[in-house]
Amino acid sequence: GIQVEQSPPDLILQEGANSTLRCNFSDSVNNLQWFHQNPWGQLINLFYIPSGTKQNGRLSATTVATERYSLLYISSSQTTDSGVYFCAVERYGGSQGNLIFGKGTKLSVKP
Amino acid sequence: EAGVVQSPRYKIIEKKQPVAFWCNPISGHNTLYWYRQNLGQGPELLIRYENEEAVDDSQLPKDRFSAERLKGVDSTLKIQPAELGDSAVYLCASSSYDKEEQFFGPGTRLTVL
Numbered sequence: 107g108i109q110v111e112q113s114p115p116d117l118i119l120q121e122g123a124n125s126t127l128r129c130n131f132s133d134s135v136n137n138l139q140w141f142h143q144n145p146w147g148q149l150i151n152l153f154y155i156p157s158g159t160k161q162n163g164r165l166s167a168t169t170v171a172t173e174r175y176s177l178l179y180i181s182s183s184q185t186t187d188s189g190v191y192f193c194a195v196e197r198y199g200g201s202q203g204n205l206i207f208g209k210g211t212k213l214s215v216k217p
Numbered sequence: 218e219a220g221v222v223q224s225p226r227y228k229i230i231e232k233k234q235p236v237a238f239w240c241n242p243i244s245g246h247n248t249l250y251w252y253r254q255n256l257g258q259g260p261e262l263l264i265r266y267e268n269e270e271a272v273d274d275s276q277l278p279k280d281r282f283s284a285e286r287l288k289g290v291d292s293t294l295k296i297q298p299a300e301l302g303d304s305a306v307y308l309c310a311s312s313s314y315d316k317e318e319q320f321f322g323p324g325t326r327l328t329v330l
Contacts, residue, residue, distance in 0.1 A: 136317070137317040137318075141321075146323070147323065147324050147326070148323050148324070149260075149321040149324075151320060151321075196317065202265075202272075203250060203262075203265045203317070205260075205262065205319060207259025207260055207261070208259055
């Protein structure tokens with residue numbers, strides 16, 4: 107099956123710093139989503155981005171489908187950004203709707 | 218617009234007991250998913266429904282797990298009997314027929330003692 111690798115696994119930032127999270131995947135995809143899982147366990151949709159670039163406030167994401175990776179940028183980080191960031195993909199031609207998740211990047215933002 | 222609703226939020230049971238989880242998807246979403254998330258891992262799909270039909274249940278352990286979505290709206294996932302290894306967070310998600318983006322509920326944290 108498709109492999110999804112996220113890096114780094116852990117990241118500690120000082121409030122106000124910028125960061126880049128990476129997601130590599132091993133096959134073509136027709137769905138890619140970034141989620142933030144907050145400390146209470148809720149998965150919050152950040153981006154639906156199978157290709158291209160999107161921005162939402164301090165967050166932006168870029169997916170280069172031909173090179174099989176996606177990047178999530180967090181600028182001017184805040185303590186509320188803490189949590190686990192997941193990348194999830196649906197393999198092109200695979201079981202429809204079966205999102206395969208990476209292991210996540212655990213982000214801690216210190217005041 | 219209300220999000221995906223799940224209940225209960227937490228459940229603690231003894232092993233060999235039955236347990237059930239309930240999910241109500243976003244209004245108008247015809248596709249409903251159940252995922253299981255083990256500690257420190259990403260969620261993994263258990264079953265996917267298109268309206269009331271289970272179209273992918275290949276990852277559902279059918280010896281003890283069952284699910285239903287009788288009227289194509291809300292859904293119930295059941296475990297009987299529960300085992301220690303079933304301790305996890307059970308997440309429900311939904312999507313609309315014309316968009317692939319999935320939206321998740323808050324989950325049910327199950328602890329089996």
